[in-house]
Amino acid sequence: MRIMNYESRKIIFFSKKNLDLLPYMEKPFSILIESFDDKNYSSIDEILEIIIRKECKEICCVGKRADELHDYIDEKIEENELLHIITSSLSDDTADEICDYFLDVSGGKPSNLLVCCERENILKAIENRVNS
Secondary structure, three states: OEEEEEOOEEEEEOOHHHHHHHHHOOOOEEEEEEOOOOOOOHHHHHHHHHHOOOOEEEEEEEOOOHHHHHHHHHHHHHHOOOOOOEEEEOOOOOHHHHHHHHHHOHHHOOOEEEEEOOOHHHHHHHHHHHHO
16 A cells, blocks of 8 residues: 555555555545456455445546446445445546546545556556646
């Protein structure tokens, strides 16, 4: 896990391997989730189980299967009647566009931003933006 400060907010980078840290997440937050090659969504289910009980404002889906992941997450949100959580699919966007949306728009700019993504181009875009 790695933390960067951006404006008055924190960006927390984590992976599927350190999900045990999520329950201690400060709220409110938005999360950027990569659509992993996990066809049965078991790793996504673990993340969702934790964040739907927290004050999550928006879930941004990225990656090759972002639209499919977005639909899956929407179903889970509706099942749990958590319609206050916004979901977005950024499947056709460039790394810079994803970064801009996530940092400047997602969830109404909450105090914490979680990043569960391994795509180097997206991680680099976020780092470049924070360091500029």
